[in-house]
Amino acid sequence: MIQTVDLTQYFDYVFMAMLLSVGIAVVRLRSLFAAVMLTGVYSLLSAVWFVSLDAVDVAFTEAAVGAGISTVLLLGAMLLTSRECNPVPASRHWAALAVVVVAGALLFYALGDMPVYGDPNSPANAYVGMEYMTMTVDDIAIPNVVTAVLSSYRGFDTMGEVFVVFAAGLGVALLLGLGGAAGKRED
């Protein structure tokens, strides 16, 4: 089923272990500063794993946007609000754990329907994604297929994304007051 075994797939285990430890530490820590920094580290780790998973464009975006801008936004919000969070009360802890365990069990039940990891002939990898590879050569003739799909074949998607970012920027400006008055009010 798996034709080629290359060395890079051994890094999967390393990154999975590190991501798990970072995720659990984020949930357990009470210092918001540590949680925010660990979120940045989580993004960074997932971006490195993206490189190992052949998704270099996604890794680039995740490094710049996920590890950079998100961390700065969270740090800024932490500055304007508070540094510590209250511990989780026991009743809430058990209720959340119950919800999470049920949802996780349902997802594990659906695991058998997922394609095998790394299978080139799985339904997800066999049809339209691979057709874009050959179509790009005839239609657009640029080397990076991800860019070709993003800006040409699915260009309307990208336009919608721009609308979403514009709406979010407008919403932030309306909520916090135009002209950056929000930071000064706290001082």
Next chain:
Amino acid sequence: MTSIPILDFAVALGLAVAMAIMLARLFLGPTLYDRVLAVNSFGTKTVLFLVVFAVMVNRGDAIDIALLYALLNFIATIAILKFFRYRSLEVALSEIAIRRRDTGDDAQSDRSEPTGGA
């Protein structure tokens, strides 16, 4: 001179172990500065890992990402330190001087002002 994939793989694994050790310090770190140091060092090791990985699989694209990380890591460290020194990311240097004059803290203002970020 050709690349030696097994050696690169071993070096990359060693760097991954170093990253994991940095994560341990990041979890434990008693003070804030320990955490900042651990994040900075973690970023350096990530850059090294990516570079070794790129040479191992002979792929030039990952080098660009490593370059981006190297830039981002440095800027992030300086930004976090500035944030915790001045409690704000948007304080201008002139405002810092005014604030110092108001609070009467003029002991080291002349020397520390030009460095700004640190």
Next chain:
Amino acid sequence: MDLMQFIDLALDIVSIAALVSGMVFVLAGSIGVLRLPDFYTRMHAAGVTDTLGAELIMIGLILQAGWSALSLKLALIGVFIFLTSPTASHAVANAAYRAGLKPHLKRFAPGREEEAEPTETRP
């Protein structure tokens, strides 16, 4: 022909030595960051060995990659790490010192009579 082979072999050996010693430095620095007792000693371990280890690994990789655009980018990253890593270490240490973080001197001071006064004075 013979000389070329000899040069190739020599470059191989140098690059392997640089990579392995760089990895040893980075690992030693990491273990130091985990094991040393207080912030300033940890910073010493991280700042000093990281820079040296990173540069050694970069040199080893440049020798592997040969004369190409790849090794130009590698050299660029090497120069950048060489400039920024000490700067970041200095910034962290400066911030910690100005915030009033005291070194941990009790167990490791040479003479325990003089109770660690040189570091407590501010400039």
Next chain:
Amino acid sequence: MVELLADRFNYAVIIVLMMVGLYAVIASANLVKRLVGLTIFQTSVFLLYITIGKVFGGEPPILPGDVAHGYHAEDHFSHAVYSNPLPHVLILTAIVVGVATLAMGLALVVRIREAYGTIEDVEISDADYSSEVERGA
């Protein structure tokens, strides 16, 4: 069962990561911590998509220069193995939209802090309740 898990271990780990993020969203009372949990959940979903598109032994979906211009394309595609570019495109869009959502949520949190003086949701609902009692509702 064990074989099924061994072929899909990455999805199993990613499901656990998603559940860690979901736990942080549900359990933590602090609104910033809740958004941190949401970010972790989101990043895990990105990982799920990218691992679906991974092909073992494949290259990143970037064609060599001569193939992209149509020279010996047939020959190239008969032996080259690439990872699936389509999940990468979807996730590129999702990352940017995710940051826009995060910025919006954080702006709301900052606004809540200005209005209520706290970002713990228990205290916020207490304040709401007492103001309703005062109005006699």
